[in-house]
Amino acid sequence: MIFKDYNPLEKKMLQIMDETGTIVKPELMPDLTDDEIKEIYRLMVKTRETDKKALMYQRQGRMLTYAPNLGQEAAQVASAFALEKRDWMVPAFRELGAWLTRGAELEMIYLYWYGNEFGSYVPEDLRILPVSVPIASHLQHAVGIAWAAKLQGKDEVAITYFGDGATSQGDFSESMNWAGVYKAPTVFFCQNNQFAISVPRGIQTAAETIAQKAIAFGMPGIQVDGNDIFAVYAATKEAVDRARRGEGPTLIEAYTYRLGAHTTSDDPTRYRSNDEVEEWSKRDPIDRLKKYLLSKGLLTEEEEAQIVEAYGKLAEEAFKYVEANGETQLEDIFKYHYKEMTPQLVEQMEEYKQFLRERGEI
Numbered sequence: 001m002i003f004k005d006y007n008p009l010e011k012k013m014l015q016i017m018d019e020t021g022t023i024v025k026p027e028l029m030p031d032l033t034d035d036e037i038k039e040i041y042r043l044m045v046k047t048r049e050t051d052k053k054a055l056m057y058q059r060q061g062r063m064l065t066y067a068p069n070l071g072q073e074a075a076q077v078a079s080a081f082a083l084e085k086r087d088w089m090v091p092a093f094r095e096l097g098a099w100l101t102r103g104a105e106l107e108m109i110y111l112y113w114y115g116n117e118f119g120s121y122v123p124e125d126l127r128i129l130p131v132s133v134p135i136a137s138h139l140q141h142a143v144g145i146a147w148a149a150k151l152q153g154k155d156e157v158a159i160t161y162f163g164d165g166a167t168s169q170g171d172f173s174e175s176m177n178w179a180g181v182y183k184a185p186t187v188f189f190c191q192n193n194q195f196a197i198s199v200p201r202g203i204q205t206a207a208e209t210i211a212q213k214a215i216a217f218g219m220p221g222i223q224v225d226g227n228d229i230f231a232v233y234a235a236t237k238e239a240v241d242r243a244r245r246g247e248g249p250t251l252i253e254a255y256t257y258r259l260g261a262h263t264t265s266d267d268p269t270r271y272r273s274n275d276e277v278e279e280w281s282k283r284d285p286i287d288r289l290k291k292y293l294l295s296k297g298l299l300t301e302e303e304e305a306q307i308v309e310a311y312g313k314l315a316e317e318a319f320k321y322v323e324a325n326g327e328t329q330l331e332d333i334f335k336y337h338y339k340e341m342t343p344q345l346v347e348q349m350e351e352y353k354q355f356l357r358e359r360g361e362i
């Protein structure tokens with residue numbers, strides 16, 4: 001039981017593996033087999049390579065916009081790895097690693113960033129809600145799903161992902177409060193990547209840590225090293241297990257860093273120093289796990305190169321599919337808000353078509 005030793009008031013951050021890939025808290029090592037650890041590594045590399053390609057396609061003008069995940073792979077993959085298939089994932093928009101860990105197809109994810117509505121058409125058995133851009137609004141959905149599961153006597157848990165900035169939104173407080181009062185089996189997973197676009201975490205909230213916000217809502221909160229898969233996994237697993245046992249929600253703050261831009265429309269050099277980025281690059285979550293695997297003889301440099309190459313190819317194939325099939329239909333933008341279009345949406349669509357006709361675009 002980790003939570004009882006990590007009272008958020010004491011501002012202790014859970015770290016099990018340090019930056020050199022050394023296990024510094026062997027007594028807290030989670031119960032993962034070597035194969036599972038390697039699977040986490042593969043998923044992190046998959047995230048990194050497919051993320052890099054997406055960014056490249058956007059820069060080539062072939063993808064609409066993109067929110068990079070560089071540096072956050074451990075937080076995403078290791079947390080999603082702690083879920084069961086029957087659990088629910090309620091994402092924001094910077095969770096590529098969690099999507100891939102839950103088994104989402106890259107084609108669908110790329111379609112979303114390509115601007116195609118079918119990128120939000122998630123196969124039902126994955127139990128993932130579509131991307132949610134309005135900050136923190138989806139936390140309400142996660143609590144609703146969790147509470148419904150509880151009322152129906154199902155032992156399903158909902159995890160929801162959000163950033164440090166989202167914790168300043170009213171929806172965050174409302175969702176945390178509801179989950180606390182009704183013991184809704186929810187895991188609130190905050191990727192504290194230090195920025196909400198250009199606003200640094202230090203002026204986002206006066207709370208000393210994000211994890212401390214749990215106290216007000218009567219649930220455990222824990223800050224973990226978000227670049228350490230073992231810390232992320234151990235905390236998430238404990239949170240999921242206690243939620244499933246009926247003990248209620250948990251807030252996890254994964255302390256990490258967004259190494260890239262907020263989105264492809266952002267220029268981070270305007271609000272942070274290269275030295276800071278350089279410092280955090282040394283804590284790269286994939287390098288750290290690679291060091292661990294190499295030291296245990298579970299990975300070779302050759303094998304790593306093969307894995308990297310294979311995922312690069314996978315990304316190329318997926319994007320080929322998207323470019324061949326993903327052309328956006330004008331109607332789609334209006335058609336999928338509701339099961340059926342409301343009269344207002346029909347009117348808006350007609351108006352827009354007329355506008356395009358006048359411009360000679362259709």
Ligand SMILES: Cc1ncc(C[n+]2csc(CCOP(=O)(O)OP(=O)(O)O)c2C)c(N)n1
Pocket residue numbers: 094133134135162163164165166167193195196197262
């Ligand atoms: C309700 C709402 N307000 C503002 C925005 C514009 N916006 C998009 S991303 C973002 C910052 C979010 O920061 P954070 O929650 O820390 O997540 P991160 O982007 O760092 O992953 C903002 C303000 C939005 N999408 N929704």
